Amino acid sequence: MFKNYLKIALRNLFRNRVYSFINIAGLGIGLAAAMLIMLYTKDEVSYDRFHINNPNIYRVTTSWINPDGSVKQEDGTTGYFQGPKFKEGVPEIKSYLRVRSDFRNIRQGTEIKGYGMLETDANFFSVFTFPLLSGNPATALEKPKSIVVSDEMAEKLFKTTDVLGKTIDFVEEDKLVPYLITGVAKKAPQNSSVKFDFLLPFIVKSEEYQNNENWFNFFLNTFVVLQPNADAIAAEAKMKRVYEADAKESIVKVAKDYDIKEKARYGLQPLTDMHLSTQFTAQNGLTDASNPTFSYILTGIALFILLIACINFINLTVARSLKRAKEIGVRKVVGGDRKQLIFQFLGESFVLCSIAFILAVVILQIVLPTFNQLANKSLAFSYLFDLKLITGYIALFFITSLLAGFYPALVLSGYDPVKTLYSRFNLTGKNYLQKSLVVVQFGLASFLIIATLTIFSQFDYLTTKELGYTDKNLITVDKWQLTHSQSHLFVDELKKNPNIVDVAPKNGGSWGTIARVNGDKQIDFAYETVNPTFIPLLNIPVLKGRNFSLDFPSDSTQSVLVNEAFVKKAGWKNPLGQEVNFWYDNNTKYKVIGVVKDYHFNTLNQEIGPQLFTMKPTNKYGMVYIKIKPNTEVASLKHIEKTFKKLFPINSYDYKFVETENLKRYESEAKWKQIMMFGAVLTIFISCIGLFGLATLSAEKRTKEIGIRKVLGASVGSIVQLLSKDFLKLVSLSFIFAFPLAFYAAQEWLKNYPYRISIGASIFIVTAVVTIMIALLTVGGQAIRAALMNPVKSLKTE
Incomplete structure (x- = not known):
C-alpha cells in the first residue's frame, strides 16, 4: 500500500508541476530560514559551554545601590582585590582569575604594529579550557616578560607555530623590550567570550595590595571557580560580609572624600549566562556580547516565512481538491475508509516536504556565507551535523509536514463519494478558513514591510542627522x-x-x-x-x-x-x-x-x-x-x-x-536593515507565489463562466476586475490586523533610541500601496490571461 501511495504522490507531483513547484519552493525557503535560525540560536546558547570547569565558573559582578535601595549602575567590572580577598574569605570559592584588556605596540619585521592583548593571572589555563599546542600550561604565565600566543598569530608573525622560546619585541617607554614566548595556544572557539591572540602575565605591584582603596578601582574581569556543589547564593552572602569587614575604613573614607552615597554589592554571574546578558554584558576584553532580542526577532521572521509557506500548501491543496474529487469517490466506493485517505494525503505531504527539506539544505549552504556576514557569525555548514540540531531538524520536518498536510487531508477525505462521482460536488460555504489564511499571510507580510521601512528610516536618520560638528575631511x-x-x-x-x-x-x-x-x-x-x-x-x-x-x-x-x-x-x-x-x-x-x-x-x-x-x-x-x-x-x-x-x-x-x-557606529542597525529587508522580500515572495496559485485555480474553476460573460459582451477589464477583486479585498483586510500590531512593535523598538524618527502615516500608506500593487500584479497577470482566452475554447472545457 505504501508503494501505491508513493506512486500516486509522485504522479500528482509531476502532473501538476506549477503547483508542486510553488509548494516545494515555498516550503524549501521556509524550512531553510527555520534551519538557519536554529543554527544561529544553537550557536548563541552554546557560548562558553566548552570549559571543563562549567557550571562552576562565575564572574564577579558589581552593582551600585542608591540609599533608597534602587540600582544606580551595574556591570561586570572589578579591581585588584575582589579575587584574592573573596578567595581568602569565602570557603565556596576554589580559585579566582583576573582578566583585563590591554593594547601594546610590538615590532613586526621593520614595522611597529599595535595589537589588543589580554593580561591574566598564571592559572588561566587551569580555569579555562584552552588547549596549549606547546608549552606548560601551569607555568607559561608565571614570569614577567613572558607571553603566550595563539597558533594563528604565531603563523602571522613567524610563518610557523614552532615558536616556543622565541621572542617578541614590545615597545615600552620608547624602548624595545623582548618578551619570551612560553606557550602557543590553539585559537579560541568562535563561541567563546574570551578570545585572544596574546596573553600576558597580570603583574600587580606589592604596594597596590597595601592600598585598601583599591577596593574601589574597577577596570578588569574577575572570575571565580566554586567548589563542586557549592551554593552560589551562600557564596554571595559571604562575599558581602568579607567586603564590609575588609573595606570598612575605606568605605567611610571614600564616601567622605568623593561624596559617594551609593554602596557596592557584589554578585556571581554564571559564565554561560554572560554572552546573552543585557544586565552584565561581556566587556573589558571579553568579546561578542549579544542580546537575546536578536534571536527572538530572527526566530519570529523564520516562523513568519515558514507559516506563510504552510498556508500556501493548505490553500493550494484545498483549492485543487475539486481536481481529485472523483479519485476520492472511487477510493471510497471500492472500500477505502477515511483513515486510509488521511494517511494517503499525509503521505503526499511528507513526500513534498522531503523534497522541500532537501532544497532547504541546498539553500542553507548557499546563503550561509551571506548570513554570517550579516549576523557577524562564523557558522560553518559542518555545524549542521550536531546531534541536537539534527534532532531539531527532524522535529521541524515532521511538524511542518503535519501542519501543512493535516487539514487538507481531513477536508479531502471527507468528500461524499456519490456527489463526487456524479460531478455534483462543489466546495460549499464561504471558504472562511482559506480566506482567513490569505489574510494572515498578507498580514504577516505587511507587518514585516512596516518593520523594514521603520528600520530603514531610523538608520537613515542616524546616519544623516547633523551631529553638531563637521566630520568631513x-x-x-x-x-x-x-x-x-x-x-x-x-x-x-x-x-x-x-x-x-x-x-x-x-x-x-x-x-x-x-x-x-x-x-x-x-x-x-x-x-x-x-x-x-x-x-x-x-x-x-x-x-x-x-x-x-x-x-x-x-x-x-x-x-x-x-x-x-x-x-x-x-x-x-x-x-x-x-x-x-x-x-x-x-x-x-x-x-x-x-x-x-x-x-x-x-x-x-x-x-x-x-x-x-x-x-x-x-x-x-x-x-x-x-x-x-x-x-x-x-x-x-x-x-x-x-x-x-x-x-x-x-x-x-x-x-x-x-x-x-x-x-x-551604526553597523548593527545596518545589518538589521539588511536582515529585515531579506525577511520582508522572502515573505512577500512566498505570499505572492501562493496568491498566484490560488488565482490560477480560481481562473480554471471559472473558465466556463468567463466564456459566457465574453460571449455576452463583457470586456477584458471587467473580467480582470471580477477575478481580482476578491483577492484584493482579502489583502486590504489584512491591513486592519497588521497595521496596529506593526505600529506597536515599531514604537517599542524605537524606544531604544533617544533620538528617533516619528512613525507617520506615510509608512503605512507606502506599505498598503506596495502590497496591493504586488498582489494586483500577481493576480492580474492570471486574470488577464483568463480574460483573453478564446470563449469558444472556454465553453468547450466542460
Whole structure:
C-alpha cells in the first residue's frame, strides 16, 4: 500500500508541476530560514559551554545601590582585590582569575604594529579550557616578560607555530623590550567570550595590595571557580560580609572624600549566562556580547516565512481538491475508509516536504556565507551535523509536514463519494478558513514591510542627522601618552604641508570624572583635554563667553569650557564665571569661560551628556584631529604617515576618517536593515507565489463562466476586475490586523533610541500601496490571461 501511495504522490507531483513547484519552493525557503535560525540560536546558547570547569565558573559582578535601595549602575567590572580577598574569605570559592584588556605596540619585521592583548593571572589555563599546542600550561604565565600566543598569530608573525622560546619585541617607554614566548595556544572557539591572540602575565605591584582603596578601582574581569556543589547564593552572602569587614575604613573614607552615597554589592554571574546578558554584558576584553532580542526577532521572521509557506500548501491543496474529487469517490466506493485517505494525503505531504527539506539544505549552504556576514557569525555548514540540531531538524520536518498536510487531508477525505462521482460536488460555504489564511499571510507580510521601512528610516536618520560638528575631511591619528610639547612639534611639522588645514590634539578614548558645582552639588561628565584649536577645527559654536586662547596663559590652569548639557544639569542661569571644584585633586578649582553648543560626541544611541573641556598641562593627549583639504586624501595621508614615523619611530601608526568611523557606529542597525529587508522580500515572495496559485485555480474553476460573460459582451477589464477583486479585498483586510500590531512593535523598538524618527502615516500608506500593487500584479497577470482566452475554447472545457 505504501508503494501505491508513493506512486500516486509522485504522479500528482509531476502532473501538476506549477503547483508542486510553488509548494516545494515555498516550503524549501521556509524550512531553510527555520534551519538557519536554529543554527544561529544553537550557536548563541552554546557560548562558553566548552570549559571543563562549567557550571562552576562565575564572574564577579558589581552593582551600585542608591540609599533608597534602587540600582544606580551595574556591570561586570572589578579591581585588584575582589579575587584574592573573596578567595581568602569565602570557603565556596576554589580559585579566582583576573582578566583585563590591554593594547601594546610590538615590532613586526621593520614595522611597529599595535595589537589588543589580554593580561591574566598564571592559572588561566587551569580555569579555562584552552588547549596549549606547546608549552606548560601551569607555568607559561608565571614570569614577567613572558607571553603566550595563539597558533594563528604565531603563523602571522613567524610563518610557523614552532615558536616556543622565541621572542617578541614590545615597545615600552620608547624602548624595545623582548618578551619570551612560553606557550602557543590553539585559537579560541568562535563561541567563546574570551578570545585572544596574546596573553600576558597580570603583574600587580606589592604596594597596590597595601592600598585598601583599591577596593574601589574597577577596570578588569574577575572570575571565580566554586567548589563542586557549592551554593552560589551562600557564596554571595559571604562575599558581602568579607567586603564590609575588609573595606570598612575605606568605605567611610571614600564616601567622605568623593561624596559617594551609593554602596557596592557584589554578585556571581554564571559564565554561560554572560554572552546573552543585557544586565552584565561581556566587556573589558571579553568579546561578542549579544542580546537575546536578536534571536527572538530572527526566530519570529523564520516562523513568519515558514507559516506563510504552510498556508500556501493548505490553500493550494484545498483549492485543487475539486481536481481529485472523483479519485476520492472511487477510493471510497471500492472500500477505502477515511483513515486510509488521511494517511494517503499525509503521505503526499511528507513526500513534498522531503523534497522541500532537501532544497532547504541546498539553500542553507548557499546563503550561509551571506548570513554570517550579516549576523557577524562564523557558522560553518559542518555545524549542521550536531546531534541536537539534527534532532531539531527532524522535529521541524515532521511538524511542518503535519501542519501543512493535516487539514487538507481531513477536508479531502471527507468528500461524499456519490456527489463526487456524479460531478455534483462543489466546495460549499464561504471558504472562511482559506480566506482567513490569505489574510494572515498578507498580514504577516505587511507587518514585516512596516518593520523594514521603520528600520530603514531610523538608520537613515542616524546616519544623516547633523551631529553638531563637521566630520568631513577629518582624520584622526592615535598617539597614546602624547605630551603637550610633543604635540606642538607634531602640529608644526604637519602644518608645513599646504594640504593640512589645521591640527588639534585631544585625549584618547573616553574620559569621565566628577566635580562639584554650586558648593556641594556633584556632577559626572565627559572630561576632554584639548587645545585652543579643537573647538574651531570641528566647527562647534561657542554660545556664550569665549574659546580657550594662548593669549591668556591662565586658561590652561584656571579655566574650562562646558557644554549646554553641563549648564542644564548644574542649573546655572549665568554660567560664565561659575566655579567647578575638583575637590579630590588638591581642591583644584576652575572658572567657566565659555559654553559650547551640544554636539553628539557619542553615538545617537545615547543622549548628549554633560561635557567639560580643559587644557590642563599634566593631562596627556591620546589622539590628533587633522583637517585636510578636499580631494587631497592620498597626498595628505602620505605626509601624515611620514611625519608621524619620523617623530615617533617606535610607535604604531594608525589613522581613521572620522566620517567613516561615525558610520561604523551604526553597523548593527545596518545589518538589521539588511536582515529585515531579506525577511520582508522572502515573505512577500512566498505570499505572492501562493496568491498566484490560488488565482490560477480560481481562473480554471471559472473558465466556463468567463466564456459566457465574453460571449455576452463583457470586456477584458471587467473580467480582470471580477477575478481580482476578491483577492484584493482579502489583502486590504489584512491591513486592519497588521497595521496596529506593526505600529506597536515599531514604537517599542524605537524606544531604544533617544533620538528617533516619528512613525507617520506615510509608512503605512507606502506599505498598503506596495502590497496591493504586488498582489494586483500577481493576480492580474492570471486574470488577464483568463480574460483573453478564446470563449469558444472556454465553453468547450466542460
